[in-house]
Amino acid sequence: MTVDREFDIVxxxxxxxxGADQTIRDAECTAGMHPGGDHERAVRSAGSAPYAEQWRRTWSFPDPEPPSADRAGEADRWAAELRAHRIRRAVFVTGGGNDAVADVVDRHxxxxxxxxxxxxxxxxxxxxLERAVVERGLRGLKLFAxxxxxxxxxxxxxxxxxxAQRLGVPVLVHVGHYGSAGGLSASPHDSPNHLARVARRYPELSIVVPHFGVQHVQELLFAAxxxxxxxVDTSGSNQWVxxxxxxxxxDDLFRRCYETIGPSRIVFGSDSSWFPRGYVTRYLDDQLxxxxxxxxxxxxxxxxxxxNAERLLGLTR
Structure with missing residues (x-):
């Protein structure tokens, strides 16, 4: 358990x-990740399995549990996990659709x-987006470019x-390699330069790029x-380096971002996503x-x- 933090974590x-999110699976098919359907998906997963196994062994992570249909139970389990590790608030950026994720977070x-x-x-x-924010209480928009x-x-x-600008909610946009080993290595639609053009047209819209921009880190720094x-969001193992x-x-990523864009635009994230690994205190400890x-x-x-997360999300103490 993380100790001696001396301040709250959001x-x-x-x-x-x-992995079981149908909205993400549909988007992957649209992007051409699985042209051969479930058979091609299975072959690709088998081919990338050694990389995933090596990664879990390197980080001492257990194998993921099979997906569960008990969303309420999953919400309760995450709430207990976050409280155990003294995480004050946590943002779940995907969850099977807008109403599905709203139902789950409404439990806590x-x-x-x-x-x-x-x-x-x-x-x-x-x-x-307006319905999801105004009627269902969601706090932003997540996209995989x-x-x-x-x-x-x-x-x-x-x-x-x-x-999004009028509602004052942030937009979290993944750019770069998607899906770890065996994933989508490149796309014509995921350059930080595209985001910069949006940011200039909508100067009051907060755009957040996760994982330090993955392989586009140089373009992201220039866009920022x-x-x-x-x-910039710091989430994940950032094994892409x-x-x-x-x-x-x-260390290099933190130093370059801190020296160029400053502390007010760096946002902590863990990318925690499955059990029994649960909340990835390892990432938090390393970044601290x-x-x-x-x-x-x-x-x-x-x-x-x-x-910074509190400001972007419109939270108050």
Whole structure:
């Protein structure tokens, strides 16, 4: 268990059973990840299994449990897990559809928050975001840019971005490699440059890019330099650094982001998503260690690990 934190933690990035999320599976098929259907999916999963097993062994993670249909039980289990590790609030960015994730987080509204995650190119996407936020209490929008049928700066999405800006909710947009080993390595729609064009058109819209932008870290830093409404989320193991053609570590990522965009636009996330691993305190501990070794003052630590998320989500003490 994490000890000696001395301040609250607000986690901006968790998932409910992402591997069993039908909304994500449908998007993967639309993006051409499984052209051969379930057979092709099974072959790809078998081929990538050694990488996944090696990763779990490296991090001392157990094998994931089979997905459960008991969503209420999953919510209760996550609530107990988060309280045990003293996480004050946690945002689940996917969960099987907007109403599904809203139902789950409503079981523990003092602790769990949720994001909308519907197809932005679907008819009525802007109206669905408004419904999800106003009627169901969701706090933002999550998109996987590699899985979209077009770039996020497509003008047909302007009503969606205008709605998010008016409602004051953040948009979390994954760019870069999707799906770990055996996943989608590249997409024409996932460049931070697309996000920068949206950010310039909607300067009051908060855009957050998870996992330090994956392989697009350089483009993300330049986009954030150009657009003060672009933020970086730290979530996950960030094992993608091993595949870069030059040496890059999590320490390097924190230092470059801290030195260039500052502490007010770095947002902590764990990317916790399955049991029995549960809440990944390992990621939190490592990131806290790095920030403390960089001699960050306490107010910067509080901003990165709680305050920035609170501001983006419209939370009050």
């Amino acid at each position: 986690d901006f990035h968790l998932h409910f059973q992402i 509204p003092d602790l769990l928050l949720g994001f909308a995650h519907h197809d932005p190119f679907a008819p009525g996407a802007a109206a669905e 590699p899985l979209l049928r077009g770039p996020v700066d497509d003008e047909s999405l302007d009503p969606l971005w205008a709605t 330099w150009a657009c003060p409404n672009i933020h 091993r595949w870069m053609p030059y040496r890059l570590t999590l 260690r790095i920030c403390r070794e960089m001699a960050m003052p306490d107010d910067h630590l509080r901003a990165i690990f709680a305050g």
